Amino acid sequence: MIILSVESSCDETSVSIIRDGINVLSNIVLSQIDIHKAYGGVVPEIASREHIKGITMVFEKALNIANIKKDEIDLVAVTKGPGLIGSLLIGVNAAKAFAFSNDIDIVGVHHIAGHIYANALTKDLVFPLICLVVSGGHTELILMKEHFDFRKLGETMDDAVGEAYDKVARTVGLGYPGGPLVDELAFTGEPNYKMPDISLGKTYNFSFSGIKSHVINLVHNIKQRNEEINIPDLCASFQETVSEVLVTKSIRAIEEYDAKMFMIAGGVAANKGLRKKIDERINNVEVIVPEFKYCTDNAAMIGVAGYYQYLKTKKTDNMRLNGSSRIDLV
Amino acid sequence: MKKLLKRLVIDSASKFLYIALYNDLECLGKYYAEGNNDHSVKLMSEIERIFVSNNIKVKDLDEIIIGIGPGSYTGLRIGVVVAKMFAWNNKIPVRTVSSLAMFASSSSFNGLILSEIDARRGNSFLGLYRKTGKTLVLEDEEKLSNLENYKESIKESFEVVSKGEPNIEVLLNSDILTQVKDIHGLNPNYLRITEAERNLS
Ligand SMILES: [Zn+2]
Numbered sequence: 001m002i003i004l005s006v007e008s009s010c011d012e013t014s015v016s017i018i019r020d021g022i023n024v025l026s027n028i029v030l031s032q033i034d035i036h037k038a039y040g041g042v043v044p045e046i047a048s049r050e051h052i053k054g055i056t057m058v059f060e061k062a063l064n065i066a067n068i069k070k071d072e073i074d075l076v077a078v079t080k081g082p083g084l085i086g087s088l089l090i091g092v093n094a095a096k097a098f099a100f101s102n103d104i105d106i107v108g109v110h111h112i113a114g115h116i117y118a119n120a121l122t123k124d125l126v127f128p129l130i131c132l133v134v135s136g137g138h139t140e141l142i143l144m145k146e147h148f149d150f151r152k153l154g155e156t157m158d159d160a161v162g163e164a165y166d167k168v169a170r171t172v173g174l175g176y177p178g179g180p181l182v183d184e185l186a187f188t189g190e191p192n193y194k195m196p197d198i199s200l201g202k203t204y205n206f207s208f209s210g211i212k213s214h215v216i217n218l219v220h221n222i223k224q225r226n227e228e229i230n231i232p233d234l235c236a237s238f239q240e241t242v243s244e245v246l247v248t249k250s251i252r253a254i255e256e257y258d259a260k261m262f263m264i265a266g267g268v269a270a271n272k273g274l275r276k277k278i279d280e281r282i283n284n285v286e287v288i289v290p291e292f293k294y295c296t297d298n299a300a301m302i303g304v305a306g307y308y309q310y311l312k313t314k315k316t317d318n319m320r321l322n323g324s325s326r327i328d329l330v
Numbered sequence: 331m332k333k334l335l336k337r338l339v340i341d342s343a344s345k346f347l348y349i350a351l352y353n354d355l356e357c358l359g360k361y362y363a364e365g366n367n368d369h370s371v372k373l374m375s376e377i378e379r380i381f382v383s384n385n386i387k388v389k390d391l392d393e394i395i396i397g398i399g400p401g402s403y404t405g406l407r408i409g410v411v412v413a414k415m416f417a418w419n420n421k422i423p424v425r426t427v428s429s430l431a432m433f434a435s436s437s438s439f440n441g442l443i444l445s446e447i448d449a450r451r452g453n454s455f456l457g458l459y460r461k462t463g464k465t466l467v468l469e470d471e472e473k474l475s476n477l478e479n480y481k482e483s484i485k486e487s488f489e490v491v492s493k494g495e496p497n498i499e500v501l502l503n504s505d506i507l508t509q510v511k512d513i514h515g516l517n518p519n520y521l522r523i524t525e526a527e528r529n530l531s
Contacts, residue, residue: 039526043524052517052518055415057514090411092370093411
């Protein structure tokens with residue numbers, strides 16, 4: 001089964017062609033990151049304008065590289081949300097127009113299902129499994145007992161972990177996107193700054209606004225005293241506390257639900273500090289992490305998720321399919 | 331016998347959505363309604379309805395005429411991206427036309443027509459056209475301005491139009507359509523840069 005998939009929920013315009021949910025024939029990602037750098041974050045209206053500029057070119061490249069004909073495509077899968085609405089609507093309508101023009105069925109796919117299924121490109125999923133979803137917009141612990149069956153065990157009560165990383169980066173004057181820079185600097189420092197307890201006790205929920213405010217206040221106070229901030233140490237302290245809470249709750253979920261597999265998903269899954277801690281601490285179940293190129297937004301992951309969604313539900317959408325900025329996975 | 335041309339005409343630049351399928355000047359099916367932030371739901375589903383009832387496929391089209399704004403409404407991009415995909419997928423020629431000209435073409439008034447699309451915050455996208463019989467001519471450069479202020483600058487009598495179904499005969503008969511040479515380059519006409527870009531410079 002050949003799926004053409006489309007992802008445009010934020011600032012990446014992406015089209016992929018994938019066979020049987022595993023064989024990526026092409027995965028074109030047109031990133032706008034350099035455009036948004038000047039603004040210190042993604043500007044929604046600019047993102048939408050860039051999506052429509054690039055969309056047909058990205059389709060064309062994906063088809064050329066995969067070297068398949070349109071009539072070989074069995075299904076179109078597209079991110080229906082969550083994300084920036086103006087951005088989503090470009091992908092959804094381009095995908096509908098493509099599906100309609102070529103008489104192909106279409107399915108709308110949840111963006112987070114895509115991030116989770118990026119892992120299936122690394123290894124076959126084994127159930128039950130626990131997935132830690134960490135990105136700029138999400139922090140969730142998900143239990144899966146079979147394919148395309150998601151149960152949310154917990155989520156962030158305030159900021160997403162990626163958001164907190166970016167805020168810390170801005171506070172100490174690093175560029176955009178700041179998360180990866182904090183991660184990098186953390187490895188050159190020691191966790192010497194005291195951080196607040198963010199464990200929230202026994203729940204599977206998270207909270208990162210407290211530690212974010214703590215860092216902002218800390219930096220403010222150090223500056224007031226005219227002292228130097230040790231940025232690597234600050235990054236190391238922040239990263240240690242955050243990755244510790246993520247991994248500790250993951251381990252508890254793995255034990256409680258007798259998981260056979262643990263995986264991480266989302267943009268922050270590329271975080272090396274988090275990967276290292278998982279490596280050190282989670283040893284009694286199989287651990288998979290997505291390849292770096294499938295951590296950030298891309299259409300291949302939507303194609304994989306669309307494949308398993310279709311196998312499980314046998315349902316397709318119609319031409320009324322719409323994008324939605326807020327939509328729950330479960 | 332001259333072959334009849336099948337044309338799809340789309341305009342989604344304002345809160346009104348217009349879709350029509352023509353066989354030369356004969357309308358085979360259409361949709362025209364004020365939307366409720368739902369162009370994304372309506373556009374493709376109405377195109378499907380019109381095409382299915384006429385037993386026509388996208389590949390059967392000879393031309394697409396797309397209203398490219400000006401506008402700021404998210405809906406504008408929905409019409410343009412569908413036209414762009416259809417044209418790219420099936421190598422169908424596309425001509426663009428100002429959405430303001432489309433409104434102006436709907437008027438039966440002979441003389442000056444001020445075409446308006448709301449741009450929020452007291453501003454409008456404005457186009458001043460002169461209609462003589464079945465021909466439209468742009469009288470003044472399209473702009474983003476306050477409607478009342480702009481009205482005062484017009485010295486003749488005129489009619490204001492801010493909705494209406496385009497008149498295909500007038501559009502085809504006027505020198506206001508622009509052939510798209512490279513389909514990848516087809517973009518809406520926003521008429522202004524984004525607020526973020528303005529603040530940056
Ligand atoms: Zn994402």
